[in-house]
Amino acid sequence: MSERLVGALRAEFGEAILDSDDHRGDHHVTVDKGRLLDVLGHLRHREGCGMLADVVGVDYPDRPERFDVIYYLRSVERPEQIWVRTRVEEGEEVPSATAHWRSADWHEREVYDLFGVPFSGHPDLRRILCHHEFEGHALRKDYPVELGQELQETEKLFSDHDVARAAHRASLAQNPEGQGDEIAATDLLTINLGPSHPAMHGCLRAECLLDGETIVDARAEIGYLHRCFEKEAEDHTWAAVMPYTDRLNYCSPMLNNVIYAEAVEKLIGVEVPERGQVIRVIVSELSRIIDHLVCVGTNLVDMGALTMYWYTFNVREAMYQIIEGLCGSRLTTNYARIGGLSHDLYPGFEEEVREKLKMLEESIHDVVKLAARNRIFLDRAVGVGAISREDAIDFGFTGPALRACGVEYDARKMHPYLGYEDYDFDIPTGEDGDTHARIMVRMAEMIQSKRIIEQALDRLPDGPINVDDASVILPPKEQVYGSIEGVMNQFKLIYEGIQVPAGTAYGFGEGGNGELGFYCISDGTGHPYRIKVRPPCFPIFGAYAHLIRGGMISDAIATLGSLNIIAGELDR
Amino acid sequence: MAIESGQSNSALTTRLQQAVNWGRKYSLWPIPYGTACCAIEFMASVSSYHDLSRYGAELVRFSPRQSDLMIVAGTISYKQAPILKTIYAQMCEPKWVIAMGVCASSGGFYKNYGTLQGTDRVIPTDMYVAGCPPTPENLFHGLMKLQDKIDRDGIVSSEDRHGARARVEG
Numbered sequence: 001m002s003e004r005l006v007g008a009l010r011a012e013f014g015e016a017i018l019d020s021d022d023h024r025g026d027h028h029v030t031v032d033k034g035r036l037l038d039v040l041g042h043l044r045h046r047e048g049c050g051m052l053a054d055v056v057g058v059d060y061p062d063r064p065e066r067f068d069v070i071y072y073l074r075s076v077e078r079p080e081q082i083w084v085r086t087r088v089e090e091g092e093e094v095p096s097a098t099a100h101w102r103s104a105d106w107h108e109r110e111v112y113d114l115f116g117v118p119f120s121g122h123p124d125l126r127r128i129l130c131h132h133e134f135e136g137h138a139l140r141k142d143y144p145v146e147l148g149q150e151l152q153e154t155e156k157l158f159s160d161h162d163v164a165r166a167a168h169r170a171s172l173a174q175n176p177e178g179q180g181d182e183i184a185a186t187d188l189l190t191i192n193l194g195p196s197h198p199a200m201h202g203c204l205r206a207e208c209l210l211d212g213e214t215i216v217d218a219r220a221e222i223g224y225l226h227r228c229f230e231k232e233a234e235d236h237t238w239a240a241v242m243p244y245t246d247r248l249n250y251c252s253p254m255l256n257n258v259i260y261a262e263a264v265e266k267l268i269g270v271e272v273p274e275r276g277q278v279i280r281v282i283v284s285e286l287s288r289i290i291d292h293l294v295c296v297g298t299n300l301v302d303m304g305a306l307t308m309y310w311y312t313f314n315v316r317e318a319m320y321q322i323i324e325g326l327c328g329s330r331l332t333t334n335y336a337r338i339g340g341l342s343h344d345l346y347p348g349f350e351e352e353v354r355e356k357l358k359m360l361e362e363s364i365h366d367v368v369k370l371a372a373r374n375r376i377f378l379d380r381a382v383g384v385g386a387i388s389r390e391d392a393i394d395f396g397f398t399g400p401a402l403r404a405c406g407v408e409y410d411a412r413k414m415h416p417y418l419g420y421e422d423y424d425f426d427i428p429t430g431e432d433g434d435t436h437a438r439i440m441v442r443m444a445e446m447i448q449s450k451r452i453i454e455q456a457l458d459r460l461p462d463g464p465i466n467v468d469d470a471s472v473i474l475p476p477k478e479q480v481y482g483s484i485e486g487v488m489n490q491f492k493l494i495y496e497g498i499q500v501p502a503g504t505a506y507g508f509g510e511g512g513n514g515e516l517g518f519y520c521i522s523d524g525t526g527h528p529y530r531i532k533v534r535p536p537c538f539p540i541f542g543a544y545a546h547l548i549r550g551g552m553i554s555d556a557i558a559t560l561g562s563l564n565i566i567a568g569e570l571d572r
Numbered sequence: 573m574a575i576e577s578g579q580s581n582s583a584l585t586t587r588l589q590q591a592v593n594w595g596r597k598y599s600l601w602p603i604p605y606g607t608a609c610c611a612i613e614f615m616a617s618v619s620s621y622h623d624l625s626r627y628g629a630e631l632v633r634f635s636p637r638q639s640d641l642m643i644v645a646g647t648i649s650y651k652q653a654p655i656l657k658t659i660y661a662q663m664c665e666p667k668w669v670i671a672m673g674v675c676a677s678s679g680g681f682y683k684n685y686g687t688l689q690g691t692d693r694v695i696p697t698d699m700y701v702a703g704c705p706p707t708p709e710n711l712f713h714g715l716m717k718l719q720d721k722i723d724r725d726g727i728v729s730s731e732d733r734h735g736a737r738a739r740v741e742g
């Protein structure tokens with residue numbers, strides 16, 4: 001469907017569209033830098049690509065126009081997406097898309113931080129993942145992967161000047177007539193929520209200016225768990241990136257494994273046999289359930305409901321036992337392989353899963369019964385941290401947080417992969433986009449995941465789990481130990497890596513928190529040229545300061561829990 | 573102290589040391605410094621099934637002022653390092669540090685521009701627990717090793733114990 005967009009752009013902008021290409025169904029257009037904002041605005045307002053889902057930087061040191069800056073736009077109503085690329089030289093400015101989307105703020109800061117591409121008209125162009133004293137730009141090809149830079153002191157997010165301005169604004173808001181007491185800057189208390197705070201879920205930081213318990217102003221800061229996934233990926237073979245994906249969203253590693261494998265398979269052009277696909281669906285949905293259980297459980301603890309925590313964590317422990325049986329570890333699963341899976345299911349898997357799904361249903365039932373009409377829970381959750389549908393799209397929300405605002409976007413339905421079109425399931429949505437709606441959507445999604453798993457178990461076919469292609473999948477051990485071809489094959493795949501043909505592909509799926517995607521560029525060697533993760537948490541946390549401003553400090557905690565931000569994925 | 577009279581100082585000190593260390597090693601108050609995936613396994617270690625408290629480290633405190641054992645669970649980035657240092661400094665003496673998992677011990681498989689190559693680059697570290705993530709059993713083993721170590725310690729502050737090294741590394 002997305003060709004339509006390319007045609008529309010050519011008709012509207014003619015010469016300014018320098019070039020267009022189609023990488024395995026992903027449509028890219030290259031535009032003249034001077035018309036970039038017009039093109040983006042046109043796509044947004046006329047063509048229904050309402051969401052700026054990501055901005056990707058790529059470095060080609062041998063080209064005179066060294067950097068590609070690629071804007072990834074998508075519609076949340078139709079299965080349409082397009083990548084708008086512009087090319088710039090070292091030091092040349094790109095006009096900032098913050099004019100059109102608020103999500104552009106953080107995405108562009110990231111490109112600035114890691115590639116050193118400046119954006120003109122950006123309101124707050126600072127580093128975001130690396131610390132403020134970092135020198136150089138880490139994702140440039142000439143930056144050595146191991147060159148660390150120490151930091152002695154943490155950056156303050158509010159200057160004295162900012163505090164004074166915030167105090168002034170707060171006074172005006174309280175007494176517009178100019179009567180009554182002024183709030184002085186010294187009345188405001190600056191506190192750091194995080195990055196090491198028991199109530200923050202991981203190392204996230206929000207600096208808040210408080211007037212009493214009200215948050216007058218807040219700023220969020222990330223990068224405290226920046227483990228350089230994208231740089232590490234360029235330093236490894238395609239297959240060796242898999243364990244790193246475990247540690248992106250460590251609450252649902254299976255989903256990362258599977259979606260990463262899908263992305264690389266799209267680039268190679270192979271498809272996993274049906275049994276492999278069905279197993280992938282099962283483990284993905286189990287992982288989603290675990291993710292939601294952790295999120296809901298800890299969120300409720302934040303509101304003081306410890307009982308529900310035990311209910312959710314008991315089932316989670318039970319689910320972990322399945323995962324552990326399947327791949328030997330609970331957290332760092334490393335189960336999917338490019339072209340298949342590391343091994344088949346264990347005997348008795350099906351019965352165990354069915355039994356534990358029953359447990360899940362009971363516990364969800366219990367939690368809903370305890371929460372649904374619980375006065376404390378409702379007071380703490382209804383209307384708290386609410387975001388409107390338009391704002392959510394503007395900020396680039398996907399997943400349960402977007403569906404809680406009533407937008408039915410789910411990658412499994414809109415762009416089916418792994419055969420999701422053959423399963424019967426619903427997309428639960430909410431209305432108010434608040435903490436309550438987000439929790440309820442997650443609860444309902446677990447029931448849908450359970451339905452999917454049951455259907456998958458019913459249809460689980462016999463047959464191979466891996467593609468039959470010796471250039472992708474490691475040979476069976478008998479061959480490695482028994483024949484010279486087997487040894488050679490194993491040796492080449494391990495040392496040189498899978499030879500992925502040159503090209504670009506964006507593989508994505510529905511992660512625990514929303515659209516999780518891997519934008520992969522191969523130059524035909526055994527190593528990725530560039531992998532850009534589209535982490536669902538990143539744009540969502542980008543809206544955090546907006547969500548908590550003006551609210552109570554305790555609500556900030558409840559809101560954060562319901563957004564389910566996982567630092568490993570956020571900072572990569 | 574009255575007890576002192578008639579006895580040689582050193583004999584008394586040894587006994588006192590034993591008594592104090594016995595008390596210290598079985599009443600550790602851990603503060604989790606959880607940053608990443610290992611923190612998830614730390615949660616499993618303290619909750620009911622595995623139960624860290626069976627080994628004498630019952631009360632998990634989130635305030636550095638109330639704790640004497642810091643368990644660093646997860647990757648420490650350069651951006652995070654100054655905060656780790658501050659929180660360590662806020663803990664009262666005597667205090668110990670366990671690096672849980674390979675990331676905290678040595679950077680693990682993140683040998684790159686963003687990751688601190690082990691907590692001992694910024695704070696004195698007493699025990700390193702291998703694993704990615706370590707199983708709860710592994711962590712308990714590390715804790716018991718630490719208890720042995722505490723048993724052998726003098727009644728001096730960890731600043732003295734680690735002073736020489738900390739000074740060298742600034």
Ligand code: SF4
Binds near residue numbers: 332646647673675
């Ligand atoms: S040691 Fe492994 S599990 Fe622990 S924080 Fe590091 S990567 Fe995560």
